[in-house]
Amino acid sequence: MFAFLLFFLSCAFDEGRGPLSKFVFVELPSRLIDRAVDQIAGLPGVGKRTALRLALHLLARNEEDVRRFTEAIQDMKSGVKACRNCGNLGEEEICNICQDLRREDNRIAVVEDLRDLLAIESTGHFKGRYHVLGGVISPMDGVGPADLRIDSLVSRASEEKCTEIIFALPTTMEGDTTAFYLDKRLRACGVEVTTLARGVAVGDELQYADELTLIRSLQQRLPYASSTGESSPAP
Numbered sequence: 621m622f623a624f625l626l627f628f629l630s631c632a633f634d635e636g637r638g639p640l641s642k643f644v645f646v647e648l649p650s651r652l653i654d655r656a657v658d659q660i661a662g663l664p665g666v667g668k669r670t671a672l673r674l675a676l677h678l679l680a681r682n683e684e685d686v687r688r689f690t691e692a693i694q695d696m697k698s699g700v701k702a703c704r705n706c707g708n709l710g711e712e713e714i715c716n717i718c719q720d721l722r723r724e725d726n727r728i729a730v731v732e733d734l735r736d737l738l739a740i741e742s743t744g745h746f747k748g749r750y751h752v753l754g755g756v757i758s759p760m761d762g763v764g765p766a767d768l769r770i771d772s773l774v775s776r777a778s779e780e781k782c783t784e785i786i787f788a789l790p791t792t793m794e795g796d797t798t799a800f801y802l803d804k805r806l807r808a809c810g811v812e813v814t815t816l817a818r819g820v821a822v823g824d825e826l827q828y829a830d831e832l833t834l835i836r837s838l839q840q841r842l843p844y845a846s847s848t849g850e851s852s853p854a855p
């Protein structure tokens with residue numbers, strides 16, 4: 621009991637940052653709690669201490685709440701599928717964006733996953749289509765081109781109505797590797813390949829920008845009028 625109390629106290633502090641961060645994990649009082657904590661801790665960004673906090677929270681909820689919670693996860697898993705055309709998620713074979721006749725067919729923004737698609741959608745400034753790769757090339761994580769929706773992107777880019785492919789990929793080494801590979805694959809398709817501008821972020825102070833960001837900002841400088849967004853048409 622004393623050991624468990626110590627363990628619980630250690631959970632009061634953030635993952636590994638509190639004064640008890642050197643506390644050694646002890647055995648939990650129930651195998652069932654232990655199993656639930658293991659499952660929750662398997663989620664990205666969730667450590668053991670947070671997992672225990674969430675498990676105890678669920679334990680304190682009534683059975684109906686917990687049933688709705690697990691049912692929502694199970695229904696999502698069984699009912700959500702990737703769009704056959706672009707890889708976006710939805711409940712139909714073809715997603716809402718691909719079915720939307722008001723969207724422009726000539727531009728396709730290539731994104732890593734749904735989160736990036738939603739980020740661009742939230743701007744309300746892109747009316748084209750998307751292609752969700754399902755990841756980026758990362759040899760360290762064992763992700764190669766064959767694991768991503770690249771062949772289907774190349775075949776979409778080859779269609780006559782497509783004139784521009786926009787790389788909206790992460791500005792990481794993996795994102796750059798993926799863009800480099802895609803660019804080579806897309807050259808034969810006869811489409812213009814563009815990438816999101818990279819530079820000093822809105823609201824950033826120059827003195828805090830890193831060297832590479834400043835170099836790219838200088839290289840990709842814009843006419844002032846277009847940088848204000850007033851004279852340039854939305855894509």
Ligand SMILES: [Zn+2]
Binds near residue numbers: 706714715
């Ligand atoms: Zn789609």
